[in-house]
Amino acid sequence: MSSKTLTFVFAAERGTPALLTEHRCKAAVPVAGKYRVIDFTLANCLHSGLRQVLVLSQYKSHSLHKHLRDGWSLFNAELGEFITAVPPQMRYDSGWYRNAMDALRQNRYLIERSPADTVLLLDGGLVYRMDYAELIEFHREQGGGVTCALRQAGPGSAAGGVKVEVDGADRITAIGNAIDVDAPYESTMGVVLIDKALLLEQVEALSAATEAGMDSGVDLATQLVSPMLDGRATCSNPPTAYRFGGERGRVTQDRYWSDLGSTDAYFRANMDLLKAEPPLNLYQADWNILTYQGQYPPARTVPGPTSGNEGIFVNSMLAAGTVIRGGGVSHSVLYPRVQVEDGAIVDEAILFEGVRIGANARVRRCICDKDVVIPAGACIGEDRRADAERFEVSDEGIVVILKGQSI
Template sequence: MTSKVISIVLGGGQGSRLAPLTETRSKPAVPIAGKYRLVDIPISNCLHSGIDRIYVLTQFNSASLNKHIKNTYHFSTFSTAFVDILAAEQTPKSSGWYQGTADAVRQSLHHLAVHEFDYVLILSGDQLYQMNFDEMINQHIEKNAEISIATIPVDADDVPGFGILKTNSDNLITSFIEKPKSGFESWASEVSDEMKEQGRVYLASMGIYLFNRKLLYDLLETTDVTDFGKEIIPQSLSGHKVLSYQYEGYWTDIGTIPSFFEANLGLTDNIPKFNLFDKNHIFTRARMLPPTKISATMVEQSIIADGCIINATLIKHSLIGIRTRIGVDTTIENCYVMGSDSYQTLEQLADAKEKGIPFMGIGDGCKIKNALIDKNTCIGDNVCINCGDKLPDGDFPTHTVTDGIVIIKKRAVIPAGTVI
């Protein structure tokens, strides 16, 4: 049935909750796991599910995302498959930016109209999960649903952060409440015994929607609503058959710095909740990088990507991204180092040394803890980052502090001997 489906990945808005990672890139372009981008997650889920016609909608800082999509997703000349960017554009019918998730899809409908499809799968670009959409699509068709919403059971502590849905015995959604703070005990739905044992009896919307083509066009072309979660879904419950597809696997919304940091470091667990080594691997840009070279370094519970040159003393519970250089006598603990987009040439290294500028990467004798180091940063020798008491939140020229996590900004230069 996936041949009848076309998918739309929502790139999100300005992504201010992920700042400073989104100062120069859109949310879907943020690097994860040392070698991928966030947008690779929903696209990979689609491709593994047989859905190979995919649009990615963006409007903020889309240049790096455009480049990644162009360099990554290539298909046979004789195939109808594609992954294309749809950036916000002025048209005779619309002269403004996307005003919300529903408005973004509305402004893109004329691009979809040239294709044959019966269903539209709408996905978020900032979530980490592995899902076979075949099951959701088959249930949608078998139950003659008009809209299906992927839901995940959550416990009472998580309820205030989600839109909560109430279902009946046929998995039809009967009511919706947006991020209730209290008095939601009656909103419990029927879930599996395993979920009941964990106290996860409330169904939260995952922001994954499957629409019948005709209904989606009718809803968007006859109204001026701008958001799916806050308007389209609640307003559709009374007049349309809206089905819950209950998902019980790993899923997390990584729209904030703490959740992003935790999700990435969670990949280093012995048995991670998100399995990078599953047969349904993540697709990303193919790079012809050399293998990583490690000298006299103790590595504990860490992931190290391709093309690194590491002479550190200790790397513990950390994720080291592509082309990272780490000097001698350096310790890295509880960090995500994103790496670099290129190597410095011998001439560039000589010039940096002459000018007293740190090399790209992390120098000698550094101690770095609880840090998120963005790409192409130059950290000098004997730098100490986050090695003392918890730092207060704040934004500075070279770094930001959020919930005790130090984020070194992209292309920041941290001079030798600096203490943060």
């Protein structure tokens, strides 16, 4: 299957939440205590037997490229396997990627020279687990053409994607924006499989017809399917729907999907992982999520040097290299090398790598980007008006302290 399917992962957009993409693209945003967002898509590829993966990059891509080098240099080039970053090559003109379809057009030569007969198109800025091998098998059973993975959306479900209508034979009959929908519906989820010959036949026209803007990876289905439904493009088979979270596939069916579409959505997604039964299963033994991890010492708690109180943590995630020195951490997600000093209180917070919380500081409902230092005695997250004068505060009151921000 590996050689028959070429995979493109779209990671060129800035995306959201905007405050966390000041220094990195969305695909490189840290999530779940140790991972980057793109790790979930790449892990799906790995477990699905896909070994030819091209990552389309553009916006502030250094962090992403470094992560791919350090964490995903695991395929064997001698066997034709690769995970390769592909920024704009400007083979046809001097422009950057205008949109997802233009990114494919600019890399047409990579598609043409591939021995694959199908192309898998994935948004690298989403968090979910999926067995793509079953999607590919379903696509072949249906006779090829275009197959779009769909998820159940509506009240209580993650935002993102567009509404899709499907008939009893799993054929897509309509696709469009979902506005004020108060009942469950089927939605796109940034996963599309298309026959290679069909993509090459349509990519020039699709690129020209699609509006500029790289924040469109999740809308791949609309860009490909709409022209086939309204007669602007031809396809021997009608576009087909594949249901995400069904019985097919080896991954446990948690049916979790998130586009982390805002600061509040990002915060909730991380906090959800602290529930007794989290909605996203990170612990399936045969579907582990790979990432790059620095060679740091184990996380630990130690007594405070002044108070002598034990460092404690309650219902929290602690990554390697983290030390709690007499402070207290509860309902929080701590990335590697975080330091919590004597008497400090951290509650409902997300602390990125290298964050330091000074002695007797109090941090609540806060996201601290990489290497932020909270001074001793500081109080953040308890007075929204005071916080708003110094920091960015989300609609739901989450304080965001940016990388390098002086406090």
